[in-house]
Amino acid sequence: MNILKTGLRACAVFCVLSAGCSQRQGKPETIQAQQGAAANLDAARKIVAQTAQTYHAMDNPTLLKRLAEQSAKKKEPFNSLAFRELQGRKDVSSESLASMIKEKGDADALLPLLLLRRLDANAYRDVSVDLKVAILTDALRTSRTFNTWGLPNFYVEEASNALIECGRSAYPALKQMLSDTRPAPVFGSKMHMEYLRHRYRLCDYALFLIERIQGKSDFRMPPAVAERDSLIKEILK
Amino acid sequence: MTPKQCRLVPGRAVILGAGVALAALVSGCQPAVECGTWAFSGSPGDSDNYVISDGFTFNPANCGKSCDCSADCIIQMTWVYDAESGTYILDHSHESHGSVKATSDNWEIDQWDTWGYAYYGLQNNGVFDPGYNNAGSNGVATTLYDNPGGYSKNTYFYAVDVAVCYTSRTCQNKILGSYFWSFAVDGSGNVSGFLNAPGWTSIESEFQDAVTVWNTKWVPFSTTITIDDGTATLPSAVPLPTLTDL
Numbered sequence: 017m018n019i020l021k022t023g024l025r026a027c028a029v030f031c032v033l034s035a036g037c038s039q040r041q042g043k044p045e046t047i048q049a050q051q052g053a054a055a056n057l058d059a060a061r062k063i064v065a066q067t068a069q070t071y072h073a074m075d076n077p078t079l080l081k082r083l084a085e086q087s088a089k090k091k092e093p094f095n096s097l098a099f100r101e102l103q104g105r106k107d108v109s110s111e112s113l114a115s116m117i118k119e120k121g122d123a124d125a126l127l128p129l130l131l132l133r134r135l136d137a138n139a140y141r142d143v144s145v146d147l148k149v150a151i152l153t154d155a156l157r158t159s160r161t162f163n164t165w166g167l168p169n170f171y172v173e174e175a176s177n178a179l180i181e182c183g184r185s186a187y188p189a190l191k192q193m194l195s196d197t198r199p200a201p202v203f204g205s206k207m208h209m210e211y212l213r214h215r216y217r218l219c220d221y222a223l224f225l226i227e228r229i230q231g232k233s234d235f236r237m238p239p240a241v242a243e244r245d246s247l248i249k250e251i252l253k
Numbered sequence: 254m255t256p257k258q259c260r261l262v263p264g265r266a267v268i269l270g271a272g273v274a275l276a277a278l279v280s281g282c283q284p285a286v287e288c289g290t291w292a293f294s295g296s297p298g299d300s301d302n303y304v305i306s307d308g309f310t311f312n313p314a315n316c317g318k319s320c321d322c323s324a325d326c327i328i329q330m331t332w333v334y335d336a337e338s339g340t341y342i343l344d345h346s347h348e349s350h351g352s353v354k355a356t357s358d359n360w361e362i363d364q365w366d367t368w369g370y371a372y373y374g375l376q377n378n379g380v381f382d383p384g385y386n387n388a389g390s391n392g393v394a395t396t397l398y399d400n401p402g403g404y405s406k407n408t409y410f411y412a413v414d415v416a417v418c419y420t421s422r423t424c425q426n427k428i429l430g431s432y433f434w435s436f437a438v439d440g441s442g443n444v445s446g447f448l449n450a451p452g453w454t455s456i457e458s459e460f461q462d463a464v465t466v467w468n469t470k471w472v473p474f475s476t477t478i479t480i481d482d483g484t485a486t487l488p489s490a491v492p493l494p495t496l497t498d499l
Contacts, residue, residue, distance in 0.1 A: 046450065060334045060336075061358055063339045066339070094343045094352075095340070201301075202403055204344030206363060206385075206399075208344075208403045209400040209401075212300065
């Protein structure tokens with residue numbers, strides 16, 4: 017009898033919860049989909065944590081090697097695992113970074129250059145403007161996606177600021193890019209949406225940077241391609 | 254009752270049976286409250302992107318409640334995973350303040366830095382941009398539009414859309430429902446839909462973390478930048494109210 021009563025009580029709880037479940041759309045296929053999604057997220061989250069730990073355990077020479085590899089692969093500084101790890105360290109050798117910068121001298125040196133700019137202002141100042149311009153403009157010219165540079169009217173990233181700081185020395189290379197109409201996509205959610213709205217091109221990035229170098233800090237990129245093209249024509253006259 | 258508590262009466266077959274069923278039910282029964290219906294549509298676009306619309310139609314009877322919500326809308330949070338490198342992906346940097354919005358798991362409310370409100374389509378002038386997300390109401394869908402893309406191979410994009418009541422005399426700031434969607438870019442660069450499901454309780458906890466980060470980190474930080482979306486300038490981002498289930 018007691019067993020029966022207890023069983024009925026359990027059944028009552030079961031039934032109440034069942035009703036609650038159906039109210040909460042707890043259909044088996046829904047629950048299965050939710051469990052699948054939750055498990056997938058959990059697995060990815062664990063890998064992310066493990067990867068960060070692995071990089072955290074690396075010594076500086078190993079990380080600098082990875083930095084060079086990731087720079088050559090055109091990883092954004094904020095998505096380069098080596099850059100993420102190194103930017104928080106106090107004992108990174110500025111000499112090693114400076115030597116990587118000099119040795120490459122082109123787009124492949126972008127991440128070392130930006131890391132040096134962030135970690136050691138004096139050592140960064142010692143890098144010649146010509147070398148900085150060569151690296152930064154080559155990186156811009158050969159970018160596959162442009163998140164490293166930001167999105168005109170929304171974000172100006174570190175690489176763009178570094179180029180703007182170079183001033184008029186960057187003009188010749190940037191002016192050459194004013195004729196290059198290849199697409200300049202950015203990845204992202206709203207960022208990609210904005211890119212699709214305006215269809216930014218390499219020449220638009222060059223235009224934006226030239227305007228900023230000229231001191232027009234409030235320059236807004238015109239949404240219409242024709243307007244941007246007429247501004248470009250003005251500069252090329 | 255937890256599954257462990259269910260096993261406290263192992264000697265009684267009938268109770269054990271009920272307990273096991275109950276345990277399975279309780280452990281699986283984690284859907285979040287849904288006070289309406291979701292209509293999600295997602296398909297690959299023509300430029301490495303995934304074109305989605307995600308509509309929520311509020312119907313309080315769905316969750317056994319009653320409420321007139323004169324304006325409901327959606328808050329979206331996102332997380333992007335790079336399976337090749339085993340890490341998360343940001344679309345912009347710390348310098349432009351992206352990480353200030355991110356939870357410890359790197360989820361963040363999907364909003365421009367120059368837009369003060371966390372609500373996906375609400376502009377600084379207080380008007381919803383229907384190109385992003387219109388305001389809905391009882392029986393009228395609020396639909397979010399997104400076009401994420403441009404990602405490299407082996408990337409997974411995850412989003413959670415949370416419908417909230419924005420204006421109401423009785424159920425303002427209530428969570429009305431949530432929906433998880435995702436897409437993947439495979440090793441050949443092909444984009445396709447991945448996992449979709451109505452929200453569940455732990456993902457809504459993650460959302461509450463993103464709200465906390467918005468309020469405690471992003472809002473104070475935002476005073477250092479210009480919050481100007483072209484419609485109005487705000488002194489800072491706007492804190493979200495406490496959002497609770499209807």
